[in-house]
Amino acid sequence: MLAAEVLQAARDRRVRIATAESCTGGLIAAALTEVPGSSDAFDRGFVTYSNAAKIQMLGITQAVLDDHGAVSEQIAAQMASGALRHSDAGIAVSVTGIAGPGGSEHKPEGRVCFGVAQPFGTVTHTVEFGAIGRHRVRAATVEHALQLLLDALTA
Template structure:
């Protein structure tokens, strides 16, 4: 069984649907989940919000949060996950926002990804520094980490 299939089983067992809010992965997390046959009873929807405008319009991320912290921040990841939860039929939502590369800056290096998990009782975030391992590797590592966070949250 794949991790994605295990996540879907765990979501079904808890009676919750899953939503994703993705920036740097462009829908790859939702893609990994929906690659599993029969996933439609456990996956509600995915939001691909690559631009700051999309984060605001589709997920309700506040302009003030983007201005104060930047798109690649735990604060934005939290608002993305909470927005996906609020604007869907899901009982759990995962969000990712990061710098897949190439490039970055001194303050926001390539390979930095911020994650959020939102459930009705609250939202938690974390940041992972994958390093300058190349765009496709950062995106793949982000999908794997997001799926593991979903699994862990569904087990709690």
């Protein structure tokens, strides 16, 4: 189970994990806390579905929202670093995207931006899952976010 591997890697590194989630609505945190004993490696999760929540809870800046929109690597970076700053974690993952249905020509359904923050920096990237349906986009996002955490923790 990927979540169990992530938690063990965090224990091995002696860091705790935080999540900052928009399109997944807390599913990454749920996957991690589904594992018995996760409280020693999981610190907290921020579900910031609205832009106001992103600003209030994570310190996202209105200017970046205005310039790039909520579904952007810039916001994913601010979400991840905000989660790290507002927690006792040593690593944070963030996700913001369009699970569907919907989207636009410039921000299509299935686009998800990811961020991983650690004290030495933040990395981001975007995955185009495509119009595979809301449930499948969200599930794929959780899996990808857990893999990003595992890769960062074992690098």
